[in-house]
Amino acid sequence: MRRTVLSVVTCCLLAVTACSSGGSSTSTTPTASEADVVAWMDKVCGAVDGTVKAMSDEPPIDMSDPAKLKTGLSEWLGTKVGAVDKSISDLKALENGPHPKSKELAVAAQDGMGQIRTLLADTRSKLDASTDATGAITAFTEMVSRASELEKAGADVQKKFDETGLATAAQKAGNCKGLQTSPPTS
Numbered sequence: 001m002r003r004t005v006l007s008v009v010t011c012c013l014l015a016v017t018a019c020s021s022g023g024s025s026t027s028t029t030p031t032a033s034e035a036d037v038v039a040w041m042d043k044v045c046g047a048v049d050g051t052v053k054a055m056s057d058e059p060p061i062d063m064s065d066p067a068k069l070k071t072g073l074s075e076w077l078g079t080k081v082g083a084v085d086k087s088i089s090d091l092k093a094l095e096n097g098p099h100p101k102s103k104e105l106a107v108a109a110q111d112g113m114g115q116i117r118t119l120l121a122d123t124r125s126k127l128d129a130s131t132d133a134t135g136a137i138t139a140f141t142e143m144v145s146r147a148s149e150l151e152k153a154g155a156d157v158q159k160k161f162d163e164t165g166l167a168t169a170a171q172k173a174g175n176c177k178g179l180q181t182s183p184p185t186s
Contacts, residue, residue: 032098037169040097044109045175047090051113052179054083066133073136077124084117101164108160112153119146 060072091110095103126139161167170176 034169036098037166038172040094040099040102041166041169042173042175043094044091044097044106045170045173045179047087047094048109048113049175049179050090051080051083051087051116054080063133066136069133070127070130070136073140074124074127077120077127081117081120081124084113084120088113088117099164099166099169101166105157105160105164105166108157112150112157115150115153119143119150 057076059076060068062068062072088110091106091113095106097103097106099105120143123139123143126142127136130136130139161170
């Protein structure tokens, strides 16, 4: 189960970044140099990369001691929520980028990260309220079952990349390329 949870959440994070294949530029009136836009996209993907890196470790699972299981998973989720919060804050600071649609993309990425944060925080709350190992496992199972919501959020952000004309810049940005090659945790 541990590997499934991590794979699902990490894949969803990569989908939300939307720094992958795609799309042609639809912007016809450049207001900033291409280098400025690529540098800005690099920062956007860098903001998301913090969460991706934070999600790369595995939660401590000790089924022999329900108290340790619950505490370990809760602390693990807490660090992930903190990483997502930082990514959201970093994305907010990037709203006024050099491209006319910078804010639109930054807000869409924040919304996608917000959905991930909500899922992790809700899971942590349910976990903290559980009274035994079964409750803890149920909380994580529910999180996995909501993966399709995150896939939709990722698709929405990918659509924004295409709509805003920023997909080409993402393909050129180093941090975005790094996200493309980041393998899911398994």
